[in-house]
Amino acid sequence: MNRAVLVFAVLLAALVPLSLLAGRVWINPFDVAGSGAANAALILAELRLPRAVLAIIVGAGLGAAGAAMQGYLRNPLADPGLFGIAPMAALGAVASFWLGAAIPPAWAAWSLPLLALTGAGTGMALLALIAGRTSSDAAGGAGGGIALFTLAGLMIASLAGALTALAITLAPNPFALSEIVMWLNGALTDRSWREVMIAAPLVVAGIAVLALAARSLDALTLGEEAARSMGLDPARLLWLLVIGVGLTVGAGVAVAGIIGFVGLVVPHLVRPLTDRLPSSLILPSALAGACLVLAADSIVRVLPLVTELRLGIALSLIGAPFFLWLLVKMRRGRL
Amino acid sequence: MLAAQNLSLDRGGVRVVDGVSAALQPGAITAIVGPNGAGKSSLLLGLAGLIDPVEGAVLLQGRALGDIPPRERAQAIGYLPQAPEIAWDVAVENLVALGRLPWRDRGADAVEAALTALALQELRKRPASRLSGGERARVLLARVLAGEPRWILADEPLAALDLAHQLRLIAHFKSCAQAGQGVVVVLHDLALAMNHADRVLVLDQGRLVAKGPAADALAPDMIAQVWGIAARWLGDDGAKALVASEPSPARPPAP
Numbered sequence: 001m002n003r004a005v006l007v008f009a010v011l012l013a014a015l016v017p018l019s020l021l022a023g024r025v026w027i028n029p030f031d032v033a034g035s036g037a038a039n040a041a042l043i044l045a046e047l048r049l050p051r052a053v054l055a056i057i058v059g060a061g062l063g064a065a066g067a068a069m070q071g072y073l074r075n076p077l078a079d080p081g082l083f084g085i086a087p088m089a090a091l092g093a094v095a096s097f098w099l100g101a102a103i104p105p106a107w108a109a110w111s112l113p114l115l116a117l118t119g120a121g122t123g124m125a126l127l128a129l130i131a132g133r134t135s136s137d138a139a140g141g142a143g144g145g146i147a148l149f150t151l152a153g154l155m156i157a158s159l160a161g162a163l164t165a166l167a168i169t170l171a172p173n174p175f176a177l178s179e180i181v182m183w184l185n186g187a188l189t190d191r192s193w194r195e196v197m198i199a200a201p202l203v204v205a206g207i208a209v210l211a212l213a214a215r216s217l218d219a220l221t222l223g224e225e226a227a228r229s230m231g232l233d234p235a236r237l238l239w240l241l242v243i244g245v246g247l248t249v250g251a252g253v254a255v256a257g258i259i260g261f262v263g264l265v266v267p268h269l270v271r272p273l274t275d276r277l278p279s280s281l282i283l284p285s286a287l288a289g290a291c292l293v294l295a296a297d298s299i300v301r302v303l304p305l306v307t308e309l310r311l312g313i314a315l316s317l318i319g320a321p322f323f324l325w326l327l328v329k330m331r332r333g334r335l
Numbered sequence: 336m337l338a339a340q341n342l343s344l345d346r347g348g349v350r351v352v353d354g355v356s357a358a359l360q361p362g363a364i365t366a367i368v369g370p371n372g373a374g375k376s377s378l379l380l381g382l383a384g385l386i387d388p389v390e391g392a393v394l395l396q397g398r399a400l401g402d403i404p405p406r407e408r409a410q411a412i413g414y415l416p417q418a419p420e421i422a423w424d425v426a427v428e429n430l431v432a433l434g435r436l437p438w439r440d441r442g443a444d445a446v447e448a449a450l451t452a453l454a455l456q457e458l459r460k461r462p463a464s465r466l467s468g469g470e471r472a473r474v475l476l477a478r479v480l481a482g483e484p485r486w487i488l489a490d491e492p493l494a495a496l497d498l499a500h501q502l503r504l505i506a507h508f509k510s511c512a513q514a515g516q517g518v519v520v521v522l523h524d525l526a527l528a529m530n531h532a533d534r535v536l537v538l539d540q541g542r543l544v545a546k547g548p549a550a551d552a553l554a555p556d557m558i559a560q561v562w563g564i565a566a567r568w569l570g571d572d573g574a575k576a577l578v579a580s581e582p583s584p585a586r587p588p589a590p
Contacts, residue, residue: 074422219436221422222478228385229414230436230482231406276423276462 004273004284011291012056019055019298020048050193055297056290057196058188058256061203061248063289064282066263067270068210071217071278072241073150076326080249080263083242084156085123089253090184091160092119094167097176097183112183113198113254119160120250126156127242131235146224149238186257186312188297195255206247207286213240214279221277259312261319262289268326336361337382337412337486337517341391344374344381351377353541354391361485361517364508366528366549368521369538370562375521376417376490378538382519383414383488395486409437413484417491417521419471421463427474428459434481442481449480452507469500476507486517494523505531526577529553529568537561 021027027040027048065080073082080086093116096103103111130152164184171177216237219227228234252259266289267281274280293311296318300309337359344352351374359365359382367375380386382393384400392399400408413434421430431449435442450456453473458466466474472495479487487508493501505527508518512533522528528535528549535552537545539561545552558566558577566579 215436215439218433221425221430222433222475223416223418223420223422225380225385225416226414226420228405229383229409229412229416230433231409232436233405275429276425277429278423 002274002280002284004270004280005287007273008270008284008287008291012287012294015291015294015298016052016056019052019294020044022298023048023301046192050196051188051191051297052294053196054188054191054199054255055294057199057203058252058259059262059289059291059293060286061199061206061252061289062259062262062293063266063285063287064207064210065245065248066265066289067267067278067281067285068213068217068241068244069263070267071220071281072213072237073146074220074223076268077264079261080245081157081260082150083123083127083153083245083249084158084160085120085127085246085249086253086258087157087160087164088123088126089116089120089250090258091164091167092116092122093183093253093257094164094180095119097180098167098172100172100176109194113195116254117198117202117250120246120253123156123160124242124246124250127153127246128239131238131242182310183257184312185310186253186259186315187308187310188256189308189311191255199251199255202247202251206244206249206251207282209240209247210244210282213237213244214282216240217278257312259293260316261323262292262315265319265322266292268322336394336396337519338394339378339382339391340394342378342381342388342393343390344377344386345389346377346386350389351541352381352538355538355541355543356391357536357543357546359486359517359519360534362512362515363533364512364518364520364531365534365536366520366522366532367536367538368523368525368528368553372540373538374541375538377541378536379414379488379490379519379521383412384408385414406437406439409484410482411484412486412488413479413482415476415479415487415489415492417494419468419475419495421471421475424462424464426460426462427455427466430463430474431455431477431481434478437482442483445483446481449477452480452510453477468495469497472496472500472504476504480511484516486519487511489518489520491521491523493520493527501527525553525558526575529575529577530573 021029025043027043062080069078069080069082070076093112096112096115099111131149168177168180171180216232219230219232266285270281270284270288274284296315297311300311300314303309339355339357342352342355343350355378367378369375377386381388384393387401392401395403395408395411428446428450432446434449435446450459453476455473455477458470472492476492493504496504508520512518532549534547535549536543537552537557544561545557555567558564564579566577568575569578570576
């Protein structure tokens, strides 16, 4: 087990209790018998605990997916969003706002995450269809397989983005419009154990699939041809990536909306603590992603604003300056 | 034994290697030479099992490479690409250890032996970004050696190196060959092939036009025919220099 796992596991263990206490109503951990104790227990069990667990799950998925994507594309600027799975999931979620009243009330609570997952699944199926064509090129030694595939992912992303924008402009009523826009800026407000139940198994499975790809990603460090000469199966790796990123990112968007920058930023926080090989990054990036989202979500809860700052916005506010700093650092050569 | 049998390869729909048959010798250095675009790198990729043949086959111990599971193939054949790509700023010893991936073990002894063979012990903790071109070439070759392959296939391993580093790397190839490994290198520099290769394969437009000992395969006639230049060899055996003069009237170089 490497040092980074230990560091971020300890950090996470410290953040969880802090996050449970923090919020509009601060909880005093020493006031176990006082008048507020019953209320506090309710807040903890029904609001803060599921929210913290969800932050950990979503963050872990994004972190692991980001580490795997950067390894796969051999590019420190890669992001799990490049495959177009997050925008497809968002498109599915937006469809649920559109359907709105048409959905039977018994299903209403489930429709959004399920449609978002359907969107993510459709994105994965499209990628798989393209993968079948591009990976055969790679096996033929023509090269460019990975670049071609990523371009295809970007096209899916921009198509889903355009359809989402179309859905917004044609929103059936102003209420749906504001719900869509709010939802697109990811958040963990008012989430319950239901969302945890939906996301947890998918994200855990996704991280496990990405972990299976770890050694193949190490081989890619020396380029595609060297990797294949060491026994890498490019088609298998592509499948592991599509399924792993699809599950982690798709499930994350389904329960929390679009949360940017975590997948991009986290591997850079982890890399200096490791030997920098992609296989050393996946697990610690999952832990670091969990820390980042949990911390950010606790902070937006505490900020004294009239309405809570959306988590997606907050993380992009942190992420964009970081990205700029990264670009400046890259110009100096070492990353 | 590694052998191409009537091997034809396509890349991007174009025939780049056309009906090549050659049996490669273990315990020797074989150089593949030819003009730009002759198909040298493609032939090497084919021999490494990284391009599927359109016709013919590459046989390893009598088995077609396509029938051998990739990991088993990777244990037998080490391939060193021309581009010295290192995507992440990984320390030397971890880069060399990647050579154990086909074996799925740590292979500490093999990694240590590879570091020693290429005099990298003192650089073992150094990150890739702080290596010079020559050090980088040594590290990447050490990665191949760490896999203890029976065959070492290297694409232009000497191209980016100065003369001293070229000679040092050639010395490593020679010691590999003496240890019984088969070494196949694509070379641009005909003098290096002449002086250091045990056997030479000459490719021209995808076809094998000469094979044999360097002195025969790289005779001035052959050079005139394939490269379209008048050339002659000067100097003693093992230290010959190629002097090329005006284009041979027999075949002007392609525009």
